[in-house]
Amino acid sequence: MSRIIDDDRALRRLMWRARLVPIVSTMAGSLLALMPVVSDVPLLPSFGLLMLLSWRLLRPEHWPLWIGVPLGAFDDLIGGAPLGSAILLWTLCLLALDAVDSRLIWRDYWQEWLLAAASILFCGLAGLFIAHRTGGGGDLKTIVPQLTLGILLFPVTARIASRLDHWRLGL
């Protein structure tokens, strides 16, 4: 349902929307960690990371490489992880995805899932390592459900990102 944009203001609004929607949706993913459930087992995956990966794999050129720094800082402050962990891990993920992108000729759905799964595993394991270094954290098997859920939920967030993509571009 495309429409003709004749208004200058509407065009400007559309451009802002196109730029802000990915950022806001990733921050909303981070905010999901505030869900009013007190649990003593880490169960929910980091939805901020899932949204970041979804957008990055959907639109590789949309974000500059350093977007992991501000978004990661926001996630750290909300999620209670030591400040700096998501900044570091998310940026490393983005750099690795960039390196992979320059080697792959084409990408399909399964490859995207594989890349996302590798990123989620990396961030989970490195996050556990950081938690251990900063005086806490549990056994490896305590984060297995969280990682599994994250990998299984990635197609869902990828679908959400593509829906939002349609809306933000006014398609």
Next chain:
Amino acid sequence: MAPPPKRRPGFSRRAQYSLFAAYVVAVLGALLGLLLLLAARFDPVGYAALRGVVLDATTPISAGGREAVDGVREGGSAIGAYFMAASQNRAMRAELERSREALVEARAIEFENRRLKRLLALSEQRPERIAAARLVGSTSATARSFATLTAGRAQGVVPGQPVRAAEGLVGRVIEAGRWSSRVLLLTDAGNVVPVRVARDGNPALVSGLGDGRLEAKPLLPGARPFRRGDILVTSGTGGLYGPNVPVAVVTQANDDRAIAYPLANPARVDFAIVEAAYLPPETPAAGAAPAAATPAGTAP
């Protein structure tokens, strides 16, 4: 496929430079993250002010939704109770019989206790209650176990104070904002609590396993003090946690270790009480106390 030797976004100098700059900024950002992490490792209370502000800003979000979640959970257990009614009824009758006996026993013991205390002229030290507040949320996406409490510095809550519920110990405050604070739960691996077995008074240490369970280790080497069903209460050793607060129940006694579950399940506890940090009445061997007896673990 090998990457092309040079990745150029075109002939535009500006585009080339901005691509290069993005790489530089990203790598610098990653290094910044690493530095922040190292700072967190060596100075766990850094950025406390910043974290406090964010905590204050986000707590109302969790607090608002908590009622709805509670409602859903209550509904779930109500349906469960309907199906389990008969067997539950029998089990509860049996338990009531047992606890009646225990109650009589406890009354006798309490009487004797009071008499002995009078003999010793001990004054009961009640820890000062700082605030009563609600546990509204937890950081479920990290490997640590934190919960958010709706009381902060405005109510007198400062990091280091123990948090308990009616059922037992919950944890201790590690970060305090103006109106909310973050609680390090018992189940976190960084939280070590000196306890004793309520049955015979054997000292032990309890630390979290990170998955909702606790691990109890005896302080005396070679001792096997744990039995299934033992209640562990705080001993007050080393200060911070006052004595005789119920902590956990042993569910599985291995060789010299035991697996225990916290008595105050943070997922069910609604109200928690923040108490003043406990100071032991006299500390003749404060310097000689083993390092393990002080609640170890650093706040992040």
